[in-house]
Amino acid sequence: MNKWSKYQDELDALKANNLYRKMTVFDSAQSSVTAANQRQYHMFSSNSYLDLCNDDKIKAYASEVMKKYGTGSGGSRLTTGTSRIHVELERLIANFKKREASVVFATGYMANVGVISALASKDDIIYSDELNHASIIDGCRLSRAKVIVYKHNDMADLEEKIRLNSGRSGLIVSDGVFSMDGDIVDLPNLVALADKYSLLSVIDDAHATGVIGKTGRGTEEYYDMEGSVDVVIGTLSKAIGSEGGFVCGSQLLIQYIINKARSFIFSTSLSPASMAASIGGIRAIMNDLKRLQRLHQNTAAFALCLRKANIIVNSQSAIVPIVIGDEARTLKIAEKLKERGFYVSAIRYPTVARGSARLRVTFMSSHTTAEAEALASEIIQCLSEE
Numbered sequence: 115m116n117k118w119s120k121y122q123d124e125l126d127a128l129k130a131n132n133l134y135r136k137m138t139v140f141d142s143a144q145s146s147v148t149a150a151n152q153r154q155y156h157m158f159s160s161n162s163y164l165d166l167c168n169d170d171k172i173k174a175y176a177s178e179v180m181k182k183y184g185t186g187s188g189g190s191r192l193t194t195g196t197s198r199i200h201v202e203l204e205r206l207i208a209n210f211k212k213r214e215a216s217v218v219f220a221t222g223y224m225a226n227v228g229v230i231s232a233l234a235s236k237d238d239i240i241y242s243d244e245l246n247h248a249s250i251i252d253g254c255r256l257s258r259a260k261v262i263v264y265k266h267n268d269m270a271d272l273e274e275k276i277r278l279n280s281g282r283s284g285l286i287v288s289d290g291v292f293s294m295d296g297d298i299v300d301l302p303n304l305v306a307l308a309d310k311y312s313l314l315s316v317i318d319d320a321h322a323t324g325v326i327g328k329t330g331r332g333t334e335e336y337y338d339m340e341g342s343v344d345v346v347i348g349t350l351s352k353a354i355g356s357e358g359g360f361v362c363g364s365q366l367l368i369q370y371i372i373n374k375a376r377s378f379i380f381s382t383s384l385s386p387a388s389m390a391a392s393i394g395g396i397r398a399i400m401n402d403l404k405r406l407q408r409l410h411q412n413t414a415a416f417a418l419c420l421r422k423a424n425i426i427v428n429s430q431s432a433i434v435p436i437v438i439g440d441e442a443r444t445l446k447i448a449e450k451l452k453e454r455g456f457y458v459s460a461i462r463y464p465t466v467a468r469g470s471a472r473l474r475v476t477f478m479s480s481h482t483t484a485e486a487e488a489l490a491s492e493i494i495q496c497l498s499e500e
């Protein structure tokens with residue numbers, strides 16, 4: 115028997131079901147126009163919502179910091195991997211999020227996995243939105259807590275499920291902005307339930323940070339509820355334009371995470387240049403609201419064009435999904451858009467449910483309104499042709 119045959123069979127099955135994945139190789143910095151396959155694309159699938167991955171000032175600052183502190187950090191955070199620049203970034207994040215303290219992980223994925231598994235254990239219950247990000251799901255699994263999944267953003271369903279288990283300690287965990295749908299958690303009711311039933315509220319602000327709220331500080335600011343969520347997790351890899359994850363909250367929370375979160379303790383800390391890029395990204399967001407405004411203008415212009423063609427989309431954040439359903443059809447439309455110079459990712463199972471494949475259109479502050487409108491008319495055209 116060939117010991118690899120079952121793996122080959124699984125790959126063949128993915129191909130047969132239009133679920134096989136491969137990577138696109140890009141040849142330039144990620145920006146509103148990005149190079150790949152010997153050509154340029156209008157990039158409408160990047161998470162660099164404020165186009166900070168390719169900011170000249172930030173690149174210069176990161177290079178300077180690299181010259182001073184070197185390329186690698188040389189250790190995990192609790193051994194030799196904490197430099198002055200790491201501490202500076204953590205202070206800045208706490209300040210930006212208006213919290214007592216914060217701590218940085220190597221990725222947002224590792225922040226979710228580490229924080230959730232540190233805060234919950236076998237006797238706890240975790241209430242988790244059915245559309246939460248994979249890294250939350252993995253953190254729940256790793257915690258060994260009982261996981262109860264509630265209907266998407268449905269606070270009545272959540273309360274019913276909590277009531278059936280009342281008296282048990284645990285967490286309520288949700289994306290702030292949902293990564294494949296672009297809608298926003300019902301934070302006022304989620305926090306009220308957490309307080310009523312003595313559960314910790316945990317919000318993953320990966321797609322909210324730098325995008326929603328008057329000054330881009332995320333979900334709490336969007337609802338004017340700063341300081342009300344117990345645990346705010348986020349990433350430095352999306353609007354902030356760098357890499358790494360973070361958690362922020364009270365001193366107690368952060369000291370606990372530093373001592374207990376295994377993905378924090380047992381992994382090398384990020385490079386100084388990444389820290390500097392994050393500092394530069396957050397400062398850019400704090401000092402200049404024009405990027406945020408441009409981002410929302412683009413999203414609104416796109417949604418308006420689609421609405422005129424009777425395609426109703428959610429446009430509260432930088433993520434505007436156009437749900438097609440069928441996997442093969444979605445791939446075909448994404449391919450057509452590429453031929454016409456627009457890079458839009460087709461998102462399929464297991465990232466979203468089977469049969470709810472979609473074009474995940476995301477916007478950047480540096481797109482022009484004309485580009486956003488041109489994409490809308492190409493999509494309307496493609497949908498009518500298919």
Ligand SMILES: *Cc1c(COP(=O)(O)O)cnc(C)c1O
Pocket residue numbers: 221222223224226247249289293318320321349350351357358359
């Ligand atoms: C991208 C993402 C993460 C993971 O962050 P990385 O820094 O890319 O590892 C976590 N949660 C959500 C909701 C995300 O979209």
